[in-house]
Amino acid sequence: xxxxxxxxxxxxxxxxxxxxxxxxxxxxxxxxxxxxxxxxxxxxxxxxxxxxxxxxxxxxxx
Amino acid sequence: xxxxxxxxxxxxxxxxxxxxxxxxxxxxxxxxxxxxxxxxxxxxxxxxxxxxxxxxxxxxxxxxxxxxxxxxxxxxxxxxxxxxxxxxxxxxxxxxxxxxxxxxxxxxxxxxxxxxxxxxxxxxxxxxxxxxxxxxxxxxxxxxxxxxxxxxxxxxxxxxxxxxxxxxxxxxxxxxxxxxxxxxxxxxxxxxxxxxxxxxxxxxxxxxxxxxxxxxxxxxxxxxxxxxxxxxxxxxxxxxxxxxxxxxxx
Numbered sequence: 001x002x003x004x005x006x007x008x009x010x011x012x013x014x015x016x017x018x019x020x021x022x023x024x025x026x027x028x029x030x031x032x033x034x035x036x037x038x039x040x041x042x043x044x045x046x047x048x049x050x051x052x053x054x055x056x057x058x059x060x061x062x
Numbered sequence: 063x064x065x066x067x068x069x070x071x072x073x074x075x076x077x078x079x080x081x082x083x084x085x086x087x088x089x090x091x092x093x094x095x096x097x098x099x100x101x102x103x104x105x106x107x108x109x110x111x112x113x114x115x116x117x118x119x120x121x122x123x124x125x126x127x128x129x130x131x132x133x134x135x136x137x138x139x140x141x142x143x144x145x146x147x148x149x150x151x152x153x154x155x156x157x158x159x160x161x162x163x164x165x166x167x168x169x170x171x172x173x174x175x176x177x178x179x180x181x182x183x184x185x186x187x188x189x190x191x192x193x194x195x196x197x198x199x200x201x202x203x204x205x206x207x208x209x210x211x212x213x214x215x216x217x218x219x220x221x222x223x224x225x226x227x228x229x230x231x232x233x234x235x236x237x238x239x240x241x242x243x244x245x246x247x248x249x250x251x252x253x254x255x256x257x258x259x260x261x262x263x264x265x266x267x268x269x270x271x272x273x274x275x276x277x278x279x280x281x282x283x284x285x286x287x288x289x290x291x292x293x294x295x296x297x298x299x300x301x302x303x304x305x306x307x308x309x310x311x312x
Contacts, residue, residue, distance in 0.1 A: 003116035005181045012120045012174040013105075016127070019173075020279065023166045027286045034293035041297065046304045048296065 073151050075292045082285045089282045097275025103268035111265075120178040122269055125253075126276035127170035131199060132234055134164025134280065138206075139231040142224035152288070154220030155295070157227060158210050159287035163280060165203035171196060183247050191240035192248035195233055202230045216295055 002009050041047075104122030111118035138160050144153030175193065176186045187193065206223055213219035241250045252260045259266055 002119070003110070005115070005117045008177045008181050009116060009119050012123060012177040015173050016123045016170045019166050019170050023163060023283060027283055027290065031286060031290045034290050034297060037297050038293055038300070041300045041304070044304070046300050048300065
């Protein structure tokens with residue numbers, strides 16, 4: 001169906017798909033890693049100023 | 063007035079993340095659908111070329127990837143201006159997020175170009191102006207990624223990278239016009255050119271649909287990578303806060 005050069009065409013589509021999928025996986029995993037690290041820090045009570053003010057106000061200390 | 067407020071709102075990383083979270087699911091669905099339709103039309107509906115035969119089907123991935131390799135660098139150059147001139151808080155975040163995605167699409171353009179070149183030109187690679195300038199673009203993306211990783215302070219790294227991005231942007235017109243200025247194996251412009259496209263509509267529409275879908279995938283990936291970069295900077299700031307607190311104060 002793709003003629004004499006089918007191997008070149010399929011390799012082009014296959015390698016492109018591989019690169020895009022690898023990119024998507026890397027971005028998703030990087031996002032998970034960053035969210036986990038941020039949650040770990042917040043669990044230790046280390047928060048951004050704005051979050052400290054929010055939680056302080058919620059606890060009646062604001 | 064409203065658009066000005068929207069830009070100010072987007073300068074706030076927290077609001078940017080909230081907006082990206084709302085936009086991304088819809089964007090991914092539309093991107094995958096449009097790209098799927100474009101590639102289906104390119105692979106199964108568009109006719110073979112009268113000279114190149116079936117190998118012309120590589121065009122439906124090679125050309126969008128090549129356009130996006132330059133589009134990505136153009137976005138980085140605009141972000142570099144945002145960093146140096148307007149000091150927009152998300153400008154450097156955007157540039158840093160775009161770099162690996164631009165590098166990946168440039169790699170796709172190089173690999174698919176090589177796979178198209180071998181059966182059509184009889185060679186995998188030729189050191190001509192178009193191919194070499196795109197290879198330089200790929201190396202510039204890699205160099206910028208290395209530079210960002212080499213400097214700990216993201217603000218300092220952002221300013222240094224912004225200068226380098228702007229200097230490197232001279233390569234973009236060289237890539238675009240290399241086929242006009244020098245003798246190259248690569249064909250000249252056939253879509254965006256004076257006098258209109260030279261590609262038949264049966265191939266042009268699948269190409270434009272594929273390019274639109276690939277662009278939406280590119281933008282979706284950039285938004286996700288920008289969210290990651292914002293979180294990475296928050297984590298760094300929190301670690302600095304933690305390190306500056308007396309032991310037991312956290």
